[in-house]
Amino acid sequence: VTRVAGDVIEAGAITLRSWAAPDAAFVFDACQDRDIQRWTTLPQPYTAMHAAEFVSSHARPQPEAGGAFFAVMATETGELLGSISIKGVRDGDGEIGYWLGPEARGRGAATQALDALATWSFRTFGLAQVHCRIAPGNAASVAVATRAGFVESGRQAGTCRDGDEPADALVFVRRAPAS
Ligand SMILES: CC(C)(COP(=O)(O)OP(=O)(O)OC[C@H]1O[C@@H](n2cnc3c(N)ncnc32)[C@H](O)[C@@H]1OP(=O)(O)O)[C@@H](O)C(=O)NCCC(=O)NCCS
DSSP: OOEEETTEEEETTEEEEOOOGGGHHHHHHHTTOHHHHHHSOOOSSOOHHHHHHHHHHTOSSSOBTTBEEEEEEETTTOOEEEEEEEEEEETTEEEEEEEEOGGGTTSSHHHHHHHHHHHHHHHHHOOSEEEEEEOTTOHHHHHHHHHTTOEEEEEEEEEEEETTEEEEEEEEEEEOOOO
């Protein structure tokens, strides 16, 4: 069960919270990771300036215009684990993207964060569905989306990335529960 207090989304072992300026060092370090650079569309090279701009532009109450941006944090320790956001909110749909720092992987944190943000987004924005675009080779992300209740429902040519090359996107959709 997801508990929401203000713009903090608490979901068991992980909590989603707004970004804050001191998080820039974590974001910079994490985004040097090969898998994040391979599978996401972050700028390359990813500089300290990119990280500082990212956290400062989202260091405010969420949601913001067209979406919401959260740090993923371990509930018990406050350790920063990664990033999750929803963007392009319009026409009853929005796109969720995520990454975890390398040390935070393999403990279900991305699945919990994705499930929590989807649930929060249905309620906050009144969406009919949310989606993720995942390159076919990104098995860890496909597994996360599947475990979070997303279903593969289409393919877009060339809108993802695999390193320096464009890659097709598998579109994973989760529909809002019938109300
Ligand atoms: C995607 C990401 C958030 C997943 O992190 P995570 O929650 O720690 O996920 P895990 O490492 O536990 O992996 C998830 C599942 O995929 C499996 N998996 C991981 N790498 C795999 C691979 N190369 N091939 C097959 N399966 C793989 C794991 O075994 C796990 O399944 P299991 O728990 O049933 O064994 C993380 O890998 C990441 O940040 N990657 C870089 C950024 C990225 O790709 N973001 C998503 C863009 S769409």
